[in-house]
Every structure is written in structure tokens, then in C-alpha cells.
Amino acid sequence: xxxxxxxxxxxxxxxxxxxxxxxxxxxxxxxxxxxxxxxxxxxxxxxxxxxxxxxxxxxxxxxxxxxxxxxxxxxxxxxxxxxxxxxxxxxxxxxxxxxxxxxxxxxxxxxxxxxxxxxxxxxxxxxxxxxxxxxxxxxxxxxxxxxxxxxxxxxxxxxx
Amino acid sequence: xxxxxxxxxxxxxxxxxxxxxxxxxxxxxxxxxxxxxxxxxxxxxxxxxxxxxxxxxxxxxxxxxxxxxxxxxxxxxxxxxxxxxxxxxxxxxxxxxxxxxxxxxxxxxxx
Numbered sequence: 001x002x003x004x005x006x007x008x009x010x011x012x013x014x015x016x017x018x019x020x021x022x023x024x025x026x027x028x029x030x031x032x033x034x035x036x037x038x039x040x041x042x043x044x045x046x047x048x049x050x051x052x053x054x055x056x057x058x059x060x061x062x063x064x065x066x067x068x069x070x071x072x073x074x075x076x077x078x079x080x081x082x083x084x085x086x087x088x089x090x091x092x093x094x095x096x097x098x099x100x101x102x103x104x105x106x107x108x109x110x111x112x113x114x115x116x117x118x119x120x121x122x123x124x125x126x127x128x129x130x131x132x133x134x135x136x137x138x139x140x141x142x143x144x145x146x147x148x149x150x151x152x153x154x155x156x157x158x159x160x
Numbered sequence: 161x162x163x164x165x166x167x168x169x170x171x172x173x174x175x176x177x178x179x180x181x182x183x184x185x186x187x188x189x190x191x192x193x194x195x196x197x198x199x200x201x202x203x204x205x206x207x208x209x210x211x212x213x214x215x216x217x218x219x220x221x222x223x224x225x226x227x228x229x230x231x232x233x234x235x236x237x238x239x240x241x242x243x244x245x246x247x248x249x250x251x252x253x254x255x256x257x258x259x260x261x262x263x264x265x266x267x268x269x270x271x
Contacts, residue, residue, distance in 0.1 A: 025185035032214070051245050058216055062184040122217035122253055129252045 016081035022072035023065045031061045031078060038080050039087060044151040052130040053087065053149050059123040059130075060091040060145045067098045077141070086132075086148045094142035100124045164211065165193045171269040174202040179211035182219035190219065194226035194237075203235030206268045215246050220253060227259065236260075238268050 019034055021027045035057045039050040061076060068074050077092035100123075124145075128134050133148040163186040164179030174197050182190055197205055207223065209215070227237040238260040241247055250256045262268040 025183075028183050028185060029181060048245070055214075055216065055249070058183065058214075062216065062218065065184065122220060126217050126249070126252060 016079060019078045019080075020075045021078070023068040023070065023074050023076040024072040025062070025065055025070055027076075028058055028061050028065065032058050034078075035080070035089060038082075042082070042087060042151060045087065045149065046152070049149055053089065053147070056127040056130040056134075056147050057089045057091065059127050060089075060147065063100060063123045064091055064093045064098050064145070067093065068095055084151070086150050088146060088148045090147075091145045092142050093144075096138070096143050098136075098143045098145070100136055100145070163189055165189065167193070167197065170206075170265065171271060173204045173206050173269040175206045175208055175265055175269065177208040177211060181214040182212055182222075183214060183216045184218045187216075187218040187222045191222045191225065194222065195229065198226075198229050198233060198235070203230065203233060205230060205235065205237045206262075206265060207237060207239050208265055208268075209239055209241040209246055210243065212241075212243070212246055215249055217249075217253075220249065220255060224255070224258065238262060240265050240268050 017038065019031075021030060032054050036050060036054045039045055039053055042050075045053075057078070061078065064076055068076070074095050077090075077094060079090040079092065081088050081090075124134075127145075127147060131147040132150045133146075135144075135146045137144050137146065162180050163182065164177070166177045166179075168175045168177070176193060176197065178190065180186065194205070194207075205226070207226070223237070223239070230237045240262050241250075242263050247256075247261070250259065250261065260268075
């Protein structure tokens, strides 16, 4: 099913939701709202983990939007999927201009003598610190930043 | 998206109270306000983050830039923040070692 509401195209598919937004900075807050709405529906994700995922996705979307020049000419695609064990969000750069190194860690940027000189480049290292898994791959759809958080296993409810 | 930036003066400090979400869209306004304060001659600036609902790496970068700018003018920038989720971003990035972070504006301004 595909529907369009304002600038956001929402495509539901089995086990997932795909959002397409203009690649403009003003839409990052909308990304946060959408991801938090989906994540809070999971009763096995506590508030802190939801906040971590929302911040991570916001960072990845911001990186992609900045790489696109922030003009909004090229839409940004976000894909949400989930199963019993995890929630996963993909930020897809269809322009293939996102240049990030998934192996970059905060330690590369936040050395003791360098901390006070730090003004940028924290986005992806922060993503790595916030989620359980992050990968950056290239596939047919573009450069894909994939972020996952593992969900707590809840005890089974007793039978009636 | 609304970003509130209100400046008051207290004990010789310029206190910049930030409200709302600081992200890639709104952070440039925070940067402009900090640059303005420095150009007006303020050397001691307190940024009160108690009203901030969200802060990302762009916001962190702006605060670090403000700190550097003030230190280059023999000044300083300190923060007020007690919110766990905002403090967490500073802790993850190691910036708790760069900024003085206080529990209240009174503590940051010495009364």
C-alpha cells in the first residue's frame, strides 16, 4: 500500500515501513518523530533505548542530508523493520554521495589533547556508540547506513 | 521547529537559556547567538540547557565552537544541564572533560 501525506510518502510492506522525505535539514525532526512513534510501540524497548535509536537515526539522516547539500532535490529514504529480537532502521543515500567510515570510533576523534578542538565529525561515531550494530553498505538502492538495536526478551505470560 | 534563545545577565555572566531541539536545522541559530554574544564583548557565558529536549552532534559542535571562540577572547563558556539524556551525549563523546557542567544557573554564576 502506498499513500502520500504532505511531503512524506509512506509505503507499508511486510514487516516494515518505508519513508521518503526531502533531504532538507528541516525534516530531521520529522524523522525523529516517526522513528520514536514506531519504536515506542515496542514494549520490549525501554525509553532510553528508544532515545538512543532516535538520536542515532537523526544523526545518520543529518549526515546524508548534509552530503546531499541540503537542497531537498534528492529524497532521502528511511526503512524501518523489526522482528522479535531487533528493530532496524536503514537510511538510504540514493545519490551515493555519503562518505563515511563505519570503523571510525569516538576514540579517533576524542583523544585527550584533541577534545577541545572537536567541532564536527561526531555523527557516525556517535551512532556507533548508541546502537548495538551499525553497518554501511552499498547496494542497488544506494549507500545504506543500517542501525539495529536488540530488544529485551520479555518473560512469557502465564497461560490462562 | 521552534528554538528559544533568551539572554539574561547575572553576576557578570551572560546566561543563554536554550529551549527546544538543537539539531542540524536549528544549531546555526545557536551558533549565531553565541557569536553575537562574543562580538558584544561578553567573556563569561553560561548556556542553560535545561529547556533542551534534544541535542545532536551538530549542537555539540556549536557549543565546542563557542567555547573555543570565548577562550580565544580570554573568556569561558560553561553549561547548565541536569537532564540525563542530554548529559549522556556529552558523556559518550568525552566532552564532560571539556566543559564545566553545573546543576543550576546559580551554581554556574556563583550565586
